[in-house]
Amino acid sequence: MKNLSISRAAALAVVSVTLSLGAQAQARGSKQEAVVLADAAANHVKQVGTDRAFKDFTHDKTKWVRKDLYVAVTDLEGKVLAHGGNERLIGKHMMAVRDATGFAFMARMIEVAKSPQAQGWVDYEWANPQTKRIEGKSSLVRLLPDGQSVMSVGYYR
Template identity: 45%
Template sequence: MHSFHRYAAAVVTVACLVAPAIAQERANKEEATTMANAAFEHIKKVGTEKAYKDFTTDKAAWTKKDLYVMVYDSKGVALAHGGNDKLVGKDMSAVKDPNGKPVIGGLLQKATSGGGWYDYDWPDPISKKMMGKSTYAIKQPNGEGFIGVGIYR
């Protein structure tokens, strides 16, 4: 029985040490806004083809904490996705969160109406649980579609 208590104590200790480390990996709205604006400037500087490839594959430059860049066209097709490269080229226009709220359509609408934050629920890649997410969406430099960077709330 003593070994069980030691094991349980060890598990609790590890959980207490790991949980704050995970929490520290969460980004905030300012960091997300900064990354979205940097992505906008990167597209202007290197062009869409190179920028989209960079956002999707260059994790060292375009993934910070739990942030990544996603870019969609005006029809809801993923042009770049730092969180899941398998989405690139897919039409995501019909995707809704568990509450029926349109995700890509809502982000596109937010970007085309001046940009800003859009809230919805999305699976957290760390905990795998459904969580509130806020994504900062702005129009691309060419006015086509949007650039988005989101945080978990």
Template identity: 35%
Template sequence: MLTRFQKLWLASFLALGFLSMPASAAEYGSANEAKAMVQKAVDAMKKHGVDATVADINKRDGQYQDRDLYVVVYDMNGKNLAHLNPKMVGKEMLDLTDVDGKFFIRERIELVKAKGRAWQDYKFVNPTTKQIEPKSMYVEKFENVIVGCGIYQ
């Protein structure tokens, strides 16, 4: 059962106009491409700072988006700092669960605290199919933020 917040979150995610995203499997991003997007964002943070890079990610100019891939940034307390969906930005997400009840933001924080970088599996709405599907997100800690980019399985 989805909570009211989860329903609002999923509805706002779908409402962004993802209908124009590609549907063929060949046009989906790969695991290597997701890792490369995270590295691109981390490199920009090293060069220009976290705040400037987060602002660039939130501009939605395409630099941190490619097909179904997009970079997200969270602080170490679960607050969303950057997301393709502007309604997500600034929201506390620590208590967000997927459809199986998995606290995936909490898990993401623990993974980067323990390993610095990792792949994480959970379920999320695929913006192309509009269905809840298995997703793998590559996450990496930089300073006091978590930078991630995910793929649908």
């Protein structure tokens, strides 16, 4: 009887850990979901203009934050214009910010946005707000139609 209780407790522990890991995996956005959100954000800018869209990206969490994905926008100097993950960053200059390895990822994002393709992926190491650990992150970066704003949506790899 005692062994049966121990077996049940062990089984419950395994199920609990499995469910927890599954929930954590679901809370993470994928590369494809980042592309879908970036496409929707670019269309939103075209429909309502930059001012309205940037406010929406920052404040309308139900529409513009999906799992751990969100829309961020800077100008070409690295000043944050919209940020679905952290509203306190609005107005901050991020050009000099480096990732955990010393990589100047914001400068690279702007460089990618200014390239002939006006879009691309930038990989860097960043603190995941869900796990509180430094993790690999990839952001899809696009120059918006105004030619002055750089939008990004990133996922943790």
